[in-house]
Amino acid sequence: MNKFTLSLKMSFFLLICLVFMGFNERISDEYTVYIQKKLAEHYDSRLDEAQIKRYELNVTNRGFCRYKRYFNSGKVEYFSFNLVKFKDLDYYGTDKSGKLYLRTKGEDVIVQTYNDKSGGDIDSMAAYMMIPLKDIEPQDLADLSERLVKMNAQLLAQK
Template sequence: MVSKSALAVVLLICCSFQNNELEELVPALQNTLQHSLQFPAQINTAKTKVEVNQAGFVRYTQTLKSGKQNYASLNLCKFLKLDYWGTTQSGMLILRSAKNNVIIQTFNDPAGDVDSMSTHLDIPVASIEPDQLNTVEQQLQRIKVLLQKKPQLAINHLSGP
């Protein structure tokens, strides 16, 4: 019979390989979203930013010239699929979740700040090829799988009754 501590060591070793892959995938996805995809010039938009972090969050921030800021965030553990509406010249990446797992917020809005939830995070893009879309979806799905296998989750299961 294998002891809990031996099983924990095996899980930590396996998960360390997964964490290394996660450490490589997150910056690659960040780079694809931020640099390979050109953000379209939008009227009244001063700045847009996409951030992907090691905790598995994709955050999209749009700052308007008026100072109003639109913010959306999705934990990739809740990611379902990627859709795209548009052409190779411009369109919208749509990251979908099963339920209302996307946080939507506005700041500095003269009409009042808003906090709400959504089933999708929309990222406007320009100049995107089908192979880039496939790469983005593969990266999102792989990061989701790796996040769901984080070592602390495995250890928590081992320390149970």
């Protein structure tokens, strides 16, 4: 009977842990979806329209922010950082057009350049990632900042 009770207690504890982990992941997905949506919705492709063929901008539920630009010349620029390293954001511009700087605690942004005819393939690190935005209201920036901070805190707690 003791073995059965112990097994029952362990099963119950495991079930509670799984429920909490599932709930915790859902919150992270909510932040991820919001951040991804806002960045994609307000991305300003007009800035480098003549040079850039396409871009990819992703925020993953594992906490990575990735930005990749494909140039008409064949050059590819890739920026990536883990939101655990997120420090703050700055926006320079107007509500019509500007640049969003996602700053990290140190040089935590991976910067890679491929197929660059003038400099070759380059790997380096940076302290920020710059994303051009358009038609963004101050309230959207405040919400974005708040969600990034909350996601950062959640990712640190999961670590």
